[in-house]
Amino acid sequence: NCLWLSTLLMLLLHFCLVIPKLTTDAYDLLPAPGGEELTRGFLQEVVDILLGYISKSSQRSSKVLDFHHPHQLKEGLECFSLDLPDQPETLEQILVDCRDTLKYGVRTGHPRFLNQLSSGLDVVGVAGEWLTSTANTNMFTYEVSPVFVLMEECLLKKMQSILGWSDDVGDGIFCPGGTISNLYSILVARYHFYPEVKTRGMGVLPQLALFTSEQSHYSVKKSAAVLGMGSENVFMVKCDESGKMIPAELESSIVTAKEKALVPFYVNATAGTTVYGAFDPLNAIADICQRYTLWMHVDAAWGGGLLMSDRHKMKLQGIERACSVTWNPHKMMGVPLQCSAILGLLQECNDFGAEYLFQTDKNYDVSYDTGDKSIQCGRHVDVFKLWLMWKAKGSEGFGSQVNKCLENAEYLYDQLLVVTGNLSFDHTPEHSNVCFWYIPPSLRGQPPGPDRDARLHQVAPRIKGRMMEKGSVMIGYQPLGDKVNFFRCVFSNPATQQEDIDFLLDEITRLGDI
Amino acid sequence: NCLWLSTLLMLLLHFCLVIPKLTTDAYDLLPAPGGEELTRGFLQEVVDILLGYISKSSQRSSKVLDFHHPHQLKEGLECFSLDLPDQPETLEQILVDCRDTLKYGVRTGHPRFLNQLSSGLDVVGVAGEWLTSTANTNMFTYEVSPVFVLMEECLLKKMQSILGWSDDVGDGIFCPGGTISNLYSILVARYHFYPEVKTRGMGVLPQLALFTSEQSHYSVKKSAAVLGMGSENVFMVKCDESGKMIPAELESSIVTAKEKALVPFYVNATAGTTVYGAFDPLNAIADICQRYTLWMHVDAAWGGGLLMSDRHKMKLQGIERACSVTWNPHKMMGVPLQCSAILGLLQECNDFGAEYLFQTDKNYDVSYDTGDKSIQCGRHVDVFKLWLMWKAKGSEGFGSQVNKCLENAEYLYDQLLVVTGNLSFDHTPEHSNVCFWYIPPSLRGQPPGPDRDARLHQVAPRIKGRMMEKGSVMIGYQPLGDKVNFFRCVFSNPATQQEDIDFLLDEITRLGDI
Known part of the structure; x- marks a missing residue:
């Protein structure tokens, strides 16, 4: 009897307190007084x-x-309209919009x-x-993101130690996806060999050559284009039947590039290709990079997760010899999108000392203001979900x-x-x-x-x-x-x-x- | 009496059902059976x-x-430890971690x-x-983001019409922050004048010159460095007392650049500078860009929001003459971070036809697969919050x-x-x-x-x-x-x-x- 009454009471409360209010609009929500x-x-x-x-x-x-063609969704389905109004909708309609967005996704x-x-x-x-x-904060300074900035540092150190790097090697950053991470690697490599590029541009450099396998992610080519190196100067090295880069082919590509008067400087090895999931032979590639003094990057966006498994991590043997590594926890580690790390030295390369943002006379240790090592200014907090999942x-x-x-x-x-x-x-x-x-x-x-x-x-x-x-x-x-x-x-x-x-x-x- | 009983019942339910369960760990959550x-x-x-x-x-x-210095937070405060464990924590501890993260933020x-x-x-x-x-999805294809991809299109069209552009001009994209948006603008401008740069690189181009005001955001200089143009080829045009670019100074900078055998191609005008909030005189700048056939970009990351106000939008008069515009709804429009748009033509510039991702033989209109106009591959969904706020x-x-x-x-x-x-x-x-x-x-x-x-x-x-x-x-x-x-x-x-x-x-x- 009482249970029945209490259920009724709760239902009544629900209808009295919540539903009618939702016919009001967003202006009654906080920060409105009494909202x-x-x-x-x-x-x-x-x-x-x-x-x-x-x-x-x-x-x-x-x-x-629940599949629909673009034109069907655009024409509107059962009152689901994408159009942006001049006047506010009620909060009730907002809830309907939320339900519909999920329904058609x-x-x-x-x-x-x-x-x-x-x-x-x-x-x-x-x-x-x-x-x-x-x-709702921003990674650029410790001032507005004290906890998240420290979590990022903590995660980067942990990931570096898992890679097999010592504590004093490199820093790194979380950035918006594997393509941007790979772009960073090329940027840093270029700066490492030719620091003058930052102020003077590509015009004062020789024509550079990059190397990546024909089955690697298209981001290497795309990044080379963005960075002003030209996609045709990216050599697509042949792979074997299983999708792995053939080291001898890498070496002959390097020789070919030199014969064409290009200057090889960067090799991307892939740990986990997009289609086959193949792992390039990292040690053999590292040997070649050492011999020719080339920057070795490992795109482990997809394969990096295997480093977490004692059973499978040997597939990435040699990754500790890389100069930089891309590793996307939002792939194999199941972290919600977006969560991608580039590991390797960044600071000098992107530092522009924007004093109005990164003042040096603050009341705390400003080495924790990370904004100046990023090519972004504002940066979304991508680390907390990974940190929390690691705890859990x-x-x-x-x-x-x-x-x-x-x-x-x-x-x-x-x-x-x-x-x-x-x-x-x-x-x-x-x-x-x-x-x-x-x-x-x-x-x-x-x-x-x-x-x-x-x-x-x-x-x-x-x-x-x-x-x-x-x-x-x-x-x-x-x-x-x-x-x-x-x-x-x-x-x-x-x-x-x-x-x-x-x-x-x-x-x-x-x-x-x- | 019954109200009292029902309250007691609810409390009991709460303690029996929820609290003790939280001493279990994350493995009991979904997708675990019965989770x-x-x-x-x-x-x-x-x-x-x-x-x-x-x-x-x-x-x-x-x-x-609740301010603490980095070393204080790193040493741990009242059981709040940033360290990443080998073994899982209980869900109860995860909740404590969440509370602490907010407390020290x-x-x-x-x-x-x-x-x-x-x-x-x-x-x-x-x-x-x-x-x-x-x-938890990705903007790169309609296949996995049907609703969000259409919302993006809808928002971009609306924002373009607010800029005063006609429907058939330009597309655009939401990307991770204003700096990346500004980088896109330079990238697109370069491609517009020198499409060969994509395949052949900066080596085949003349030395380019860019122009922006001395009070503009540092992202123009940073992007020029990233794109291989060299930060010293960015001319910092003088501003008047109120922080606005002086058109005559722009013109004399252009002449100076030409005298140095540089090729001017891009002008960034700022609508809302970072420090003073000044608006550059867009029409006067547009006139100069027209005279010298230069790409005119408007960085309205901060000032773009004023276009929403009948009272203030005249401060951006002339923006309709821009070739590209950066506009960050996460600033003046109060949208949660991150939400930044670059408006202007992008597709050809970044298109690399990665067939393994962007197949052309799909069962729907693949022009809605937006991945190939972005320099990112995966891309976070930044549009839904803006779309929902616009509705509300x-x-x-x-x-x-x-x-x-x-x-x-x-x-x-x-x-x-x-x-x-x-x-x-x-x-x-x-x-x-x-x-x-x-x-x-x-x-x-x-x-x-x-x-x-x-x-x-x-x-x-x-x-x-x-x-x-x-x-x-x-x-x-x-x-x-x-x-x-x-x-x-x-x-x-x-x-x-x-x-x-x-x-x-x-x-x-x-x-x-x-």
């Missing part, structure tokens, strides 16, 4: 929506996405979202982001998480071996990438050749399209070199279990045989 | 901490900050935080960020907010005029920046000169240090040109009222007269 109650009510409603989203995303019975935390190197939804990481956005998991927890993802890759690979008549694989996984073709019944009898290739090329996009329209699972595909479109499955989502892999294979068969 | 209840309980506890923080931040009785939403161009804590903006981090305030709401901040600046300025015997002002405010010296009693009788200047230079840092230690208010200071350290007060925080300005002036007097 506290409404603010709490509104944010609590938002949180209820988010909690519902999080738990639904973890259920296999939910769709991964993609559940990247769903156990069957296997589309991207960044996936999953770490609950502690999300809590970290919620706090970060509530603290410990180094060992990250290790187990990585192991689990690689076990999933092994399982998928083994399944592909078993059902080889049906699905044709392409490459043994070293990271959590598994690449394979699906050969539909109509192609199974056909002999290899351009005709079959042309048809096979259309299979993955067709199946992917059907997956998206059905919303049952998401996985990537791409061509590579002379290989026509094939699927790339990647595991970085701790929610994914073997049953999801079984489902994926069945689903591909189902959708592929239509 | 839903604990996940909801944990996140709700986090939210309770955040709601408490938000309401406390809006109270004038709270401190703006700076309340940038406090009505008396006047330290930075970005301040305030917009409740709808915070809700937007909470949702963004829960959605309407364009008019942003306008009133801007007006309010500028009224605060006028009020402070007027107060300084009144008490001119005590506080000495330096410059008439055009934006919400108010710059002034505080002359302590000991200096009031002293004649102007190097002696007095040397002593006056130390006043602002000393008062600022005391403010921070006391935690009562935060305001910036800096020297500029031949002017010794002076205070810069900026208003972008909608929570700030006249009473806070009165408090600031009293507090400066109190702390300055010690």
Whole structure:
């Protein structure tokens, strides 16, 4: 009886206190006088929506996405309008907008979202982001970010020690993604060899040459273009069958560059390529860099996470010899986007002593004002979520998480071996990438050749399209070199279990045989 | 009686269900089987901490900050340790860590935080960020960010129409901060005049010259260095007394550059300088750019917000003639960090056709895959909070907010005029920046000169240090040109009222007269 009454009471309270208030608008929220109650009510409603989203995303019975074409979303669906009004909407409508935004989005935390190197939804990481956005501050000075600046220092030191660097080597910075991290590495290398470039520009330098493998991330080429070096001066070094840079090819590229009167100065080695997940032979590359006095960068954006695992870290042997390293915790370590580190010396390279921002006569140790080592001025706080997750998991927890993802890759690979008549694989996984073709019944009898290739090329996009329209699972595909479109499955989502892999294979068969 | 019982029941439920569970660790949270209840309980506890923080931040009785030196925080305060463990902490400890992180941070939403161009804590903006981090996706393709990609397009179009550009001009992108936005503008300008730079590098170009005012943001110089143009090829054009670029000086700098055999190509005009908040004369600069066929960029990172106000937008007259514009909604529009737009054509400039990411054979209109116009690959979702705030305030709401901040600046300025015997002002405010010296009693009788200047230079840092230690208010200071350290007060925080300005002036007097 009392329980029944109390439930009724709570419902009444809910309707009296919260709902009618939400017909008011944002001007009644804090900092409006007396806005506290409404603010709490509104944010609590938002949180209820988010909690519902999080738990639904973890259920296999939910769709991964509810696909609509751009024109459908733009025309407006069930009162969901993207248009920006002149007059305010009610808070009630704002809540509807929040629900709709999530409804038409993609559940990247769903156990069957296997589309991207960044996936999953770490609950502690999300809590970290919620706090970060509530603290709403900027990394540029200790003055406005005392705690976050120290957390960054602490994380960078830890990551450096995991790389095998001594305490006094390098600093580093968290920056907006792996491409910017790789750009930093080239910038720092250029400054190291030619400090005059900062004031005088590329005009006073010889024509520089950069080296990276043909399967490396496109950011090396893009960064070279941005930095004024020209993408054609980036030598794309040949890889072996498994996607690793061939050291002898690197050496002959260096010789070729010199013959063309270019000056080699920078080599990017990849630890975990985007498509195959291959690891370049770091020690052999380091030997060459040493011989020719070149800057060795390791792009471990994707593979860096394996350093957390005792079982897999040997795949990055030699990384301790790198001059700089890119490592994205938002990939294999499951940290919410965005969280990317560039490790290596930065300070002098970007220092412009903007005195109006970085005064030297402050009341604290201004060496903690990090703004001047960044090419950004304001910088988002990307470190707290990682710091909090590290507290919550410990180094060992990250290790187990990585192991689990690689076990999933092994399982998928083994399944592909078993059902080889049906699905044709392409490459043994070293990271959590598994690449394979699906050969539909109509192609199974056909002999290899351009005709079959042309048809096979259309299979993955067709199946992917059907997956998206059905919303049952998401996985990537791409061509590579002379290989026509094939699927790339990647595991970085701790929610994914073997049953999801079984489902994926069945689903591909189902959708592929239509 | 029943109310009493129901309260008791709720308390019991709270203790039975939530608290004891939190002695478990992060592995029991989702995606662990049966982890839903604990996940909801944990996140709700986090939210309770955040709601408490938000309401406390809006109270004038709270401190703006609880200052500690770096070494104090690093040594650990009351069990708050920054160290990263090997083993997981309990969820209970994670909550303590969250509380401590906020405790030792700076309340940038406090009505008396006047330290930075970005301040305030917009409740709808915070809700937007909470949702963004829960959605945890990436802007690079429509495939994984259908809604956010369309919201970006919608916002960019709206902002372009507010600039006065027609619908078919330009695109743009949201990127990590004003410095990167300004870097984009130079990159695009260079590509516009010398498309071969992308493949061949700066070596095949003449030595380029850039122009910006001596009071502009340091990002122009920094970007020129990054892009390989050399900081010494950036001409710092003289400003008048009020901080505006002098058009005749721009023209004579262009002539000087040409005489030195440099090739002028880019002019940055500032709409809202960092220190004085000055607006360069955009039409006069546009005339010069037209005459010499130069790219005209407007850095309206700080001043762009004034375009939302009918009362103040005329200060940016001529911006419609710019080739590209930087506009940071995270400054004057009060959007949580980070939210910065570069408006202008980007696509061709950064396009590298990375086919493994941006396949052209997808099942939807791939022109919505924005990744290839960015120099980033992965890109954080910075648009949702702005979109949601626009819904909640309407364009008019942003306008009133801007007006309010500028009224605060006028009020402070007027107060300084009144008490001119005590506080000495330096410059008439055009934006919400108010710059002034505080002359302590000991200096009031002293004649102007190097002696007095040397002593006056130390006043602002000393008062600022005391403010921070006391935690009562935060305001910036800096020297500029031949002017010794002076205070810069900026208003972008909608929570700030006249009473806070009165408090600031009293507090400066109190702390300055010690």
